[in-house]
Amino acid sequence: MTGRYDVCLTAFRAGEWEGAEAALLSLVESCPTFVPALLLLGGLYANRGRFDDALRQAEMVLKVSDLEPRAHLLVGMVASRQQRLDEAQQSLRRALYLDDSLALAHFWLGNLYRDRGDLVRACHEYENVVRDWERHTLELTEEFASDLSAEQLVGFCSDSLERLQTVSAKQ
Numbered sequence: 001m002t003g004r005y006d007v008c009l010t011a012f013r014a015g016e017w018e019g020a021e022a023a024l025l026s027l028v029e030s031c032p033t034f035v036p037a038l039l040l041l042g043g044l045y046a047n048r049g050r051f052d053d054a055l056r057q058a059e060m061v062l063k064v065s066d067l068e069p070r071a072h073l074l075v076g077m078v079a080s081r082q083q084r085l086d087e088a089q090q091s092l093r094r095a096l097y098l099d100d101s102l103a104l105a106h107f108w109l110g111n112l113y114r115d116r117g118d119l120v121r122a123c124h125e126y127e128n129v130v131r132d133w134e135r136h137t138l139e140l141t142e143e144f145a146s147d148l149s150a151e152q153l154v155g156f157c158s159d160s161l162e163r164l165q166t167v168s169a170k171q
Contacts, residue, residue: 005036020044033064042074043143051078069098070141073105080108088112101139103129119164126157
């Protein structure tokens, strides 16, 4: 199982979307409760803009385990992209309740708060990403950030903190 998953992950990392999808579908068909494959397939779909398919994968994971934080993260990311902001916030907060080291959950929640004008909470979420980076505890959920490095994420959060703190000081 792990060897087949590694082949899928390698194809995903290389941006070989069709090959990764075919391999993942085969793997999921043979083992429909293998959470890493379900999540990677969901991440692939989300990265390709296939949000309904991504949500189906997250729902499959949540049927296996409602306590899987990365499934809640995926739901939150997709809901945010689809402008279902209350659902996004709820899912992202649940993901962080289950695992507060998920950098992408802090990042997406920070963006959501920023867009809603809640600069204090946005700064708090961005600070969590920067702090986890400095403590070497930052976890970048690779299957949902194929085109984003940890350094880029931290840089964006640091820049956002500076901008938002400047705006807050002027208010």
